[in-house]
Amino acid sequence: xxxxxxxxxxxxxxxxxxxxxxxxxxxxxxxxxxxxxxxxxxxxxxxxxxxxxxxxxxxxxxxxxxxxxxxxxxxxxxxxxxxxxxxxxxxxxxxxxxxxxxxxxxxxxxxxxxxxxxxxxxxxxxxxxxxxxxxxxxxxxxxxxxxxxxxxxxxxxxxxxxxxxxxxxxxxxxxxxxxxxxxxxxxxxxxxxxxxxxxxxxxxxxxxxxxxxxxxxxxxxxxxxxxxxx
Amino acid sequence: xxxxxxxxxxxxxxxxxxxxxxxxxxxxxxxxxxxxxxxxxxxxxxxxxxxxxxxxxxxxxxxxxxxxxxxxxxxxxxxxxxxxxxxxxxxxxxxxxxxxxxxxxxxxxxxxxxxxxxxxxxxxxxxxxxxxxxxxxxxxxxxxxxxxxxxxxxxxxxxxxxxxxxxxxxxxxxxxxxxxxxxxxxxxxxxxxxxxxxxxxxxxxxxxxxxxxxxxxxxxxxxxxxxxxxxxxxxxxxxxxxxxxxxxxxxxxxxxxxxxxxxxxxxxxxxxxxxxxxxxxxxxxxxxxxxxxxxxxxxxxxxxxxxxxxxxxxxxxxxxx
Amino acid sequence: xxxxxxxxxxxxxxxxxxxxxxxxxxxxxxxxxxxxxxxxxxxxxxxxxxxxxxxxxxxxxxxxxxxxxxxxxxxxxxxxxxxxxxxxxxxxxxxxxxxxxxxxxxxxxxxxxxxxxxxxxxxxxxxxxxxxxxxxxxxxxxxxxxxxxxxxxxxxxxxxxxxxxxxxxxxxxxxxxxxxxxxxxxxxxxxxxxxxxxxxxxxxxxxxxxxxxxxxxxxxxxxxxxxxxxxxxxxxxxxxxxxxxxxxxxxxxxxxxxxxxxxxxxxxxxxxxxxxxxxxxxxxxxxxxxxxxxxxxxx
Numbered sequence: 034x035x036x037x038x039x040x041x042x043x044x045x046x047x048x049x050x051x052x053x054x055x056x057x058x059x060x061x062x063x064x065x066x067x068x069x070x071x072x073x074x075x076x077x078x079x080x081x082x083x084x085x086x087x088x089x090x091x092x093x094x095x096x097x098x099x100x101x102x103x104x105x106x107x108x109x110x111x112x113x114x115x116x117x118x119x120x121x122x123x124x125x126x127x128x129x130x131x132x133x134x135x136x137x138x139x140x141x142x143x144x145x146x147x148x149x150x151x152x153x154x155x156x157x158x159x160x161x162x163x164x165x166x167x168x169x170x171x172x173x174x175x176x177x178x179x180x181x182x183x184x185x186x187x188x189x190x191x192x193x194x195x196x197x198x199x200x201x202x203x204x205x206x207x208x209x210x211x212x213x214x215x216x217x218x219x220x221x222x223x224x225x226x227x228x229x230x231x232x233x234x235x236x237x238x239x240x241x242x243x244x245x246x247x248x249x250x251x252x253x254x255x256x257x258x259x260x261x262x263x
Numbered sequence: 264x265x266x267x268x269x270x271x272x273x274x275x276x277x278x279x280x281x282x283x284x285x286x287x288x289x290x291x292x293x294x295x296x297x298x299x300x301x302x303x304x305x306x307x308x309x310x311x312x313x314x315x316x317x318x319x320x321x322x323x324x325x326x327x328x329x330x331x332x333x334x335x336x337x338x339x340x341x342x343x344x345x346x347x348x349x350x351x352x353x354x355x356x357x358x359x360x361x362x363x364x365x366x367x368x369x370x371x372x373x374x375x376x377x378x379x380x381x382x383x384x385x386x387x388x389x390x391x392x393x394x395x396x397x398x399x400x401x402x403x404x405x406x407x408x409x410x411x412x413x414x415x416x417x418x419x420x421x422x423x424x425x426x427x428x429x430x431x432x433x434x435x436x437x438x439x440x441x442x443x444x445x446x447x448x449x450x451x452x453x454x455x456x457x458x459x460x461x462x463x464x465x466x467x468x469x470x471x472x473x474x475x476x477x478x479x480x481x482x483x484x485x486x487x488x489x490x491x492x493x494x495x496x497x498x499x500x501x502x503x504x505x506x507x508x509x510x511x512x513x514x515x516x517x518x519x520x521x522x523x524x525x526x527x528x529x530x531x532x533x534x535x536x537x538x539x540x541x542x543x544x545x546x547x548x549x550x551x552x553x554x555x556x557x558x559x560x561x562x563x564x565x566x567x568x569x570x571x572x573x574x575x576x577x578x579x580x581x582x583x584x
Numbered sequence: 585x586x587x588x589x590x591x592x593x594x595x596x597x598x599x600x601x602x603x604x605x606x607x608x609x610x611x612x613x614x615x616x617x618x619x620x621x622x623x624x625x626x627x628x629x630x631x632x633x634x635x636x637x638x639x640x641x642x643x644x645x646x647x648x649x650x651x652x653x654x655x656x657x658x659x660x661x662x663x664x665x666x667x668x669x670x671x672x673x674x675x676x677x678x679x680x681x682x683x684x685x686x687x688x689x690x691x692x693x694x695x696x697x698x699x700x701x702x703x704x705x706x707x708x709x710x711x712x713x714x715x716x717x718x719x720x721x722x723x724x725x726x727x728x729x730x731x732x733x734x735x736x737x738x739x740x741x742x743x744x745x746x747x748x749x750x751x752x753x754x755x756x757x758x759x760x761x762x763x764x765x766x767x768x769x770x771x772x773x774x775x776x777x778x779x780x781x782x783x784x785x786x787x788x789x790x791x792x793x794x795x796x797x798x799x800x801x802x803x804x805x806x807x808x809x810x811x812x813x814x815x816x817x818x819x820x821x822x823x824x825x826x827x828x829x830x831x832x833x834x835x836x837x838x839x840x841x842x843x844x845x846x847x848x849x850x851x852x853x854x855x856x857x858x859x860x861x862x863x864x865x866x867x868x869x870x871x872x873x874x875x876x877x878x879x880x881x882x883x
Binding site for chain 2: 626632679682683687688689690692693694696697698699700701702703704705707708810811814815817818821822824825829854855858859862865866869870873874875
Binding site: 129 | 773775781
């Protein structure tokens, strides 16, 4: 496993929020075309992990690298431009802009004006093009967020709790989308939805109180095993 | 606590030094410094402890000054009563205004106070010109009685009076700092949600701090009125807005002695700059930016740090640096 | 006799009212040009930029110098905008770039320092004596039976054009859309890969240019003096507070409102010009502590 081929390597990462240390000595790696999950209870530090990898939270110590390039210390937009895209929680889209304009921003940022993959994954967006994003349902917003993030063909997608609050049919569709996406990129998903995670992930990291307590592979990836570690 | 000499040490040293300074520096300068310091400590407290800056301190200054002026011009001659009236007027005004202003976010707060200052200016200059005599101001120096104990009409005795008053004001603020109230003020600046969770009412704390700070400011106004024997709307003019803000930052935010050091520096600087350069805004503006950008702790803070490191070196570096 | 006197009196009041409205619109124009910059800077960067009043002052002074030299006001205004924008660029790169993450009081005090220092520089360069700027269009136009100074109308026209331009910029250009998105959620905009630093610089310089424009076109109507920024500061901020920091719509409405209140108020009773906007502001803050359309501080 060569250093420079890994889409993402996190070494000895320590992150604090204010005075309190939230993440301790995190090590993780993401090889090409993998779906890797990070599970944990509320407050374990999952979102903090994704935020610090993508540059929104400074690290106390440790390093994040992608293809040999050091990401720690770079501004979030620089990291995004290097192909590491963060899709946050809360299904936040730019509510005052239309779906089309949201995608335009994504294209402007990445230089990728080919929306075919986005429409292929999320055909419904084509119908919603001129609707203001603030008027979309939760599921539609999630689709827009992911669609926007895949512009520019990122190498790594950091996705934070995508299925929270979504209807089962949409969750199934997202499962399909993530699997397809992993054919060209690597995905690190943070989730509470254990069955989804176990169905699609190649590896699962269990995060408890800021530390990785287990890295599950192959037939260890089952809901009961996950719960055991949390 | 208040009984111990240790607690009073700083205050006694400072005000004795200020009193001694009159043998070295001109008396008018020292009088100005004392009153200006009292003017500024309210602003300093508000910014340093509660986290709010006000661009409209002249409004409260004028309320105190004009209340005293009205009394001495129209009604009576006793300066002590005049001071008391100014104090009460300031208290009432600050309370009423505070009820509305304290709810606001810090930027709105600052600007609303600025607007208040402009309003007060117009009120004094035009609207109430019948009683305020507009731009001509009110002259009542000859109205003031020579009072026993301190004859406030004589600058040297006014100076002595201010020394004692100043010490009392500083004692008040030092006391506040040491109480739970002081801690609450600081807490309300840092994290108001947490403070609410442990049962304190942010609004009441802020309002109390606001009233105390601006009553002090109004009191300074009354002192000015008595000292000059004259008030005019000019004290709320827009060039005066900068004064308390600059002095606060210059001296060092949140420190008890910042206002005094800041006032000494600022008043001195302004006199020197006006005489030689005639352009105090240039210097003051750049100093302000410089201090903010370098995260400086102001003159007092810097002096404190210097003297601490000097002391460490002199006393042979006891303990770790 | 009586009806004619009545209609004469009516006619005169209507004329007075109409010219008051026009005067109010011209005031609103100036307020708007400065306030829109302040609102954008707050909405996007979460800073209070009191130094905008400096670019206003500089815009006026450069306009004075160039128009006195060339005899043409509009060339002067263009020069004023250019210098104001350049100055804003310098200040943004040197000062604000480093303090975006700090709390509001920090930018308030720092920008106030810049404003003061800048006034000092203006004093040093041009002196303290107020300077008059010649109005290019001396004539009056007769509208609805009232004589309206043509120049005041052109001020209103300029502001209206600027508003249209800003609307187009924010709604039809990608950078404008990025700014609108950033006002809503800057973190997210950066997460897409858009250069936040450049977006901030563009917005700040735009604000400075607009403030300078305001100073330039207002110059013939007032005396240009070093403290002109401080004089208008309170009014601009009343507009901004009433409309709510961060809202462009709010800024437009409150500029119009305050402009009319100041103008018509002064027709009734001079000090009302200052008291009325203030009373209005207090009433609005009582009900909505962030102004009519203000965006709250937390993103």
